[in-house]
Every structure is written in structure tokens, then in C-alpha cells.
Amino acid sequence: MAAYLRPSSLDEALSALGDGAWTIIAGGTDYYPARVGLPLDDDILDISALSGLRSIRNDGGQWRIPALATWTDIQTADLPAWFDGLKAAAREVGGAQIQNAGTLCGNLCNASPAADGMPVLLSLDAEVELSSRAGIEVLPLAAFVQGNRRTALREDQLVSAVLIPAPGASKEGGRAGGCFLKLGARRYMVISISMVAAALEVDAVGLVTRAAVAVGACSEVAQRLPGLEAELIGKPVGAALGDAVLAEHFASLTPIADPRGTADYRLESAATLCRRALTQLGEAL
Ligand SMILES: Cc1cc2nc3c(=O)[nH]c(=O)nc-3n(C[C@H](O)[C@H](O)[C@H](O)COP(=O)(O)OP(=O)(O)OC[C@H]3O[C@@H](n4cnc5c(N)ncnc54)[C@H](O)[C@@H]3O)c2cc1C
Structure with a gap:
């Protein structure tokens, strides 16, 4: 029978990922619609309770959009004009229900050629922060998304944030x-x-x-x-x-x-x- 785990700390999530193969879900708005009519037999690691991965903030000149920041969070965040494109994309993803549940990081990890988050983040020189028990790795977005539904994510990693340098x-x-x-x-x-x-x-x-x-x-x-x-x-x-x-x-x-x-x-x-x-x-x- 498939397992379901909803950790409340990042350490717990990374520990699980280090011990076995899990399918990560955040908002579930890509994952579940793709499985209509199919058996739900993946072992699910639901990261939606990792409350520390929600708030968008500026960390010393670099903006951090964490794994659980939703499209609605992006729309309502106090961000400079550099992010007007990202806010516009956030308003165009699905409807209000999708924007309230779906995350920017989930959009990147799903790696659809039609992912609305991709071009806008490429234009902002975004990087992807990957976390595992072994530590943190940061990749340019163009190196992270490698093809249609293909990313550089390892089985023991999750995307903890997207990092965007502030303009000079x-x-x-x-x-x-x-x-x-x-x-x-x-x-x-x-x-x-x-x-x-x-x-x-x-x-x-x-x-x-x-x-x-x-x-x-x-x-x-x-x-x-x-x-x-x-x-x-x-x-x-x-x-x-x-x-x-x-x-x-x-x-x-x-x-x-x-x-x-x-x-x-x-x-x-x-x-x-x-x-x-x-x-x-x-x-x-
Ligand atoms: C009705 C509808 C309309 C939509 N409209 C649009 C649209 O206009 N534009 C658009 O681009 N998309 C659209 N989508 C797709 C989807 O809503 C977005 O891509 C959304 O941002 C996905 O985020 P999520 O958190 O729900 O991802 P999930 O479904 O939770 O996950 C998606 C994938 O990413 C992986 N994943 C998620 N988070 C992480 C993480 N932190 N680390 C590692 N792996 C992770 C999961 O394993 C899964 O493979 C739509 C979907 C629906 C159902």
C-alpha cells in the first residue's frame, strides 16, 4: 500500500527523502489532475506543512521565493517593479483556486514546456536552491530544467527556494x-x-x-x-x-x-x- 507522509519540519522531510523514493507534492495542482483515472500508488511526501517555506523575503540583496509560496502569495507580496512580470504571470496561471494552492516551485519542478513561471524567471536570472541531507546546492534555472518534464532534481532532494538577484x-x-x-x-x-x-x-x-x-x-x-x-x-x-x-x-x-x-x-x-x-x-x- 502507498505511504503518505506530511512532515512539519524541513529536517524531517529531508530525512525521509534520504531514506527512500518519495513523490513530493506541494499544491498538488499538477500532480493530481495528471492522475485522474489512474491508481494513486506513489508514496507521497506532502510538503505543505513546512510553514517555514512560505514567506517571500529579501535576503541581503537577493530575493527568496520558497517552496510553498503560491501564485497568490506572489501577487500580494510587496515586491519592486523588477517583479512586475512575475506578478503578471501569477495572475495568469489558472484561476483563483489554482493560484491559491499552486506554487511557483511546483510549476518549475513539473517542467512543462508551457509552464508560465519559466520565461519570467529566466528573464530575472533566477537560481534554484536544492536541499538534501547532504546540504544545499544552487543551480541556474537553465541548468535545473533540462527538458520536457525533466529536471536535475535528485531523489534525495527537494527544491527549497527560487533565488532572484536584485537589480543594480x-x-x-x-x-x-x-x-x-x-x-x-x-x-x-x-x-x-x-x-x-x-x-x-x-x-x-x-x-x-x-x-x-x-x-x-x-x-x-x-x-x-x-x-x-x-x-x-x-x-x-x-x-x-x-x-x-x-x-x-x-x-x-x-x-x-x-x-x-x-x-x-x-x-x-x-x-x-x-x-x-x-x-x-x-x-x-
Ligand atoms: C485548472 C488548472 C489550470 C492550470 N493553469 C495553469 C496555467 O495557466 N499556467 C501554468 O503554468 N500552469 C497551470 N496549471 C498547472 C499548475 O497549477 C502549476 O504548474 C502549479 O504552479 C503547480 O504547483 P503545485 O504546487 O500545485 O505543484 P504539484 O502538483 O504539487 O507538483 C508538481 C510537480 O513538482 C514536484 N514538486 C512540487 N514541489 C516541489 C519541490 N518543492 N521540490 C521538488 N519537487 C517538487 C512534484 O513532485 C510534481 O512532480 C494549471 C493546473 C490546473 C489544474
Whole structure:
């Protein structure tokens, strides 16, 4: 018979993971819907009682979004404009019930090509903190998510937090902000056909000093667009930033065709979303 364990401390959870193979669940909003009609025979390690892994905080210049922070927690947290893209993504994941239960870390660990958390966290240079009895390991997000439903997580580890470095520009009189746009077959409660996240820092005279643009749902794992990012550096901030987007910037993407859209439609819509995101962010900053 399958086992169910709901530890109340991180040590207890890590000790269990060190002793055997468990399936971790946080909000359960990916895990349970994928098992409708199937026997529930996994040994479940339910981490939802680890109350120390809930509060989003700034730890000396680095933001920490722990394993149990839900999409609603992200929406309601007091975060700078750098996180506007992440907040926008949080508002677009499912509906209120999903946002109240589902976690950002669960979204990353599930490693769906259409995970709304991925592009926005790539644009923020996020890292993933993995905890086990052996200690803590920190991986860049791009190294953690390795493919469709594949991550670098070991059996004895859980993701304890996502770590996001604070932008530097505001300290020197500059500004920083983020944006997330998603296209689905309808406005809400929908899986992304394509999505784009952009994060920009500008200096005190309004020139772009840092640019990060990532596209999701157009390749096995969401990708940054380094060619476009390089193009943006040094440009004056404003709506014209959207004009920097060219078809060649999307050459590394490998979108699939499925009932939601053709590969060409995905690419075209990603380019349109990129233009809109950079125009909006350029105007806002
Ligand atoms: C109706 C509906 C609508 C949805 N809409 C969207 C949407 O618009 N966009 C979107 O991206 N997703 C959507 N989802 C998917 C899901 O809600 C999100 O991916 C959510 O963030 C998953 O978080 P969770 O805590 O519920 O994950 P869980 O279901 O608990 O876990 C998901 C996976 O991650 C693993 N895991 C979870 N936490 C950890 C951890 N801390 N360490 C190690 N492994 C862990 C689990 O083992 C499992 O493999 C939707 C789901 C439903 C049912």
C-alpha cells in the first residue's frame, strides 16, 4: 500500500527523502489532475506543512521565493517593479483556486514546456536552491530544467527556494522593470500558445544597461533570446525598443504544432508578444 507522509519540519522531510523514493507534492495542482483515472500508488511526501517555506523575503540583496509560496502569495507580496512580470504571470496561471494552492516551485519542478513561471524567471536570472541531507546546492534555472518534464532534481532532494538577484540599476539612479505577456486560445484559464517575459534596467540618463527577454511554449524548455538582448543594450528607453525585434532573433526556437497552434503561428505570436512587451516596458520605464 502507498505511504503518505506530511512532515512539519524541513529536517524531517529531508530525512525521509534520504531514506527512500518519495513523490513530493506541494499544491498538488499538477500532480493530481495528471492522475485522474489512474491508481494513486506513489508514496507521497506532502510538503505543505513546512510553514517555514512560505514567506517571500529579501535576503541581503537577493530575493527568496520558497517552496510553498503560491501564485497568490506572489501577487500580494510587496515586491519592486523588477517583479512586475512575475506578478503578471501569477495572475495568469489558472484561476483563483489554482493560484491559491499552486506554487511557483511546483510549476518549475513539473517542467512543462508551457509552464508560465519559466520565461519570467529566466528573464530575472533566477537560481534554484536544492536541499538534501547532504546540504544545499544552487543551480541556474537553465541548468535545473533540462527538458520536457525533466529536471536535475535528485531523489534525495527537494527544491527549497527560487533565488532572484536584485537589480543594480536603482542604486545608481537608474530604473528596472519587468513584463510578461501570454497568448492563449481565450483570455483566461488557458494553456499558453506562446508567452514572453522581458526585464530591463536603464541607467540615470535612460539608456538600457541590462536586457533579458525569454520566450516560453515555443521550445522544449523556455529560452532567452541573446541576439535581441544584445541589440537592446545602449538603446534609449522608450516605445521604440519594440522595433528592435527581428525574425532572426527567434532562430533557436523549435515550436511544435498541436491543436492550439501551428509552429509558424507560435513563432509569429512570440515575435508580436516580444514587440508589445518591449514597447510597454520601454514606455513604462
Ligand atoms: C485548472 C488548472 C489550470 C492550470 N493553469 C495553469 C496555467 O495557466 N499556467 C501554468 O503554468 N500552469 C497551470 N496549471 C498547472 C499548475 O497549477 C502549476 O504548474 C502549479 O504552479 C503547480 O504547483 P503545485 O504546487 O500545485 O505543484 P504539484 O502538483 O504539487 O507538483 C508538481 C510537480 O513538482 C514536484 N514538486 C512540487 N514541489 C516541489 C519541490 N518543492 N521540490 C521538488 N519537487 C517538487 C512534484 O513532485 C510534481 O512532480 C494549471 C493546473 C490546473 C489544474
